[in-house]
Amino acid sequence: MRRLDLGVSSFGRNWQQLEKTFASIIANSVTDWRCFICHNPSEGDELTREAICRMVAKDGRFVSIWHPANTGYAGAVNSILKTSTTEYLGYCDNDILIQSPGWDEALCGYLDRFHEIGLIFPNGGAYPIDRGAYTEIQWGVGFCFVMSRLCYSEVGGMDESIGHQNECDLALRTRMAGWKCAAAPEVRVHHEATATNDPGSNERIARGVREFVDKWCRYFGGKNLNYHSTNVLRWEDWHPNALYMEEYWAKERGDVTRMNSTPETITHQGREYDLIRVPRFKGFYSGRII
Numbered sequence: 001m002r003r004l005d006l007g008v009s010s011f012g013r014n015w016q017q018l019e020k021t022f023a024s025i026i027a028n029s030v031t032d033w034r035c036f037i038c039h040n041p042s043e044g045d046e047l048t049r050e051a052i053c054r055m056v057a058k059d060g061r062f063v064s065i066w067h068p069a070n071t072g073y074a075g076a077v078n079s080i081l082k083t084s085t086t087e088y089l090g091y092c093d094n095d096i097l098i099q100s101p102g103w104d105e106a107l108c109g110y111l112d113r114f115h116e117i118g119l120i121f122p123n124g125g126a127y128p129i130d131r132g133a134y135t136e137i138q139w140g141v142g143f144c145f146v147m148s149r150l151c152y153s154e155v156g157g158m159d160e161s162i163g164h165q166n167e168c169d170l171a172l173r174t175r176m177a178g179w180k181c182a183a184a185p186e187v188r189v190h191h192e193a194t195a196t197n198d199p200g201s202n203e204r205i206a207r208g209v210r211e212f213v214d215k216w217c218r219y220f221g222g223k224n225l226n227y228h229s230t231n232v233l234r235w236e237d238w239h240p241n242a243l244y245m246e247e248y249w250a251k252e253r254g255d256v257t258r259m260n261s262t263p264e265t266i267t268h269q270g271r272e273y274d275l276i277r278v279p280r281f282k283g284f285y286s287g288r289i290i
Contacts, residue, residue: 004031004104006090007080009073011040015051017095017192022055022062028098030105033090036083038065038076073142074158074166081147081157089152093143095192103187107146110134110182118151118179119171122187127248137183138175138244142167143191151179162215164208168235172216176240231288236280249279 006025010018025035037052039045055062065079081089088108092098100106100122107120114134122144125137145167154177158166171181213227213234221233236245249256256279263274 001032002105002108003086004033004088004090004108005084005086006033006035006092007084008035008037008092008094009076010037010048010052010094011070012042013044013048014095015048018048019051021092021094021096024096024098025092028101028103030102033061033104035062036065036080037062038067038079040067040070040072040076042070071160072163074160078157078160081152087149088146089149090146091144093191096143097190099188099190103189106187107184110184111146111148116180117182118155119145119147119174120182120184121145122184122189124185125181125183127245128183129248129251134182135185137181138241139168139171139181140183144189162208162211164205165212169212172240231285
């Protein structure tokens with residue numbers, strides 16, 4: 001039987017939801033699994049700590065990791081990835097409910113069969129491309145995923161310097177390293193999104209989005225380019241994303257390739273230029289030449 005290291009991040013006071021997550025893992029996992037519970041301390045989390053201790057005492061497959069200080073989502077994921085030893089590494093948020101029996105074997109099975117996949121998510125993902133045997137995606141939501149150890153050894157874990165969009169950042173670096181991200185729509189995992197939907201998290205999330213955009217705009221466009229720059233480079237403009245989006249639109253709507261097969265040609269200073277149309281969200285980049 002396949003051995004698989006899983007991990008669950010834990011924080012705050014939602015101990016009842018955490019217990020449901022534990023029960024969901026036990027009921028639906030079929031591998032020879034071990035689950036690390038990484039706890040980020042917070043004020044008033046005594047019942048959460050007690051729930052973790054009960055689970056560890058009750059089922060030896062659960063192993064606790066106690067952080068002395070709160071390192072956030074990214075820090076918890078990194079602790080789990082660093083502690084795990086198996087060929088594939090699984091992660092779950094503390095407020096998920098697995099709805100597909102054998103979810104763990106199903107996700108690992110894709111990594112077995114398609115060695116180009118480094119990171120796979122349940123449910124689905126952004127901008128899917130049908131590869132026939134699997135669905136490639138640009139990125140997936142980070143409440144649940146499985147990563148190959150080979151990919152992890154190349155790409156590393158989460159970037160703890162940004163406060164949000166960590167899974168997008170990981171997926172981008174995965175693709176930049178030559179791996180593919182994929183999704184298994186037949187594997188269903190429900191996410192309560194407790195932290196994301198908390199109004200108190202709005203400031204943290206907004207700050208994290210800015211940090212994420214700043215990081216990659218400076219990487220691709222220079223240190224003076226950031227989130228607040230006029231016509232700043234956005235996600236779809238970043239070079240690996242632009243190439244992926246070009247393929248996505250070509251497969252999604254063949255007319256995209258046809259619409260540029262005979263572009264408008266102009267002459268400027270004695271040289272001919274083709275004016276190419278670029279699909280963009282409505283209202284973005286108005287008045288801008290891309």
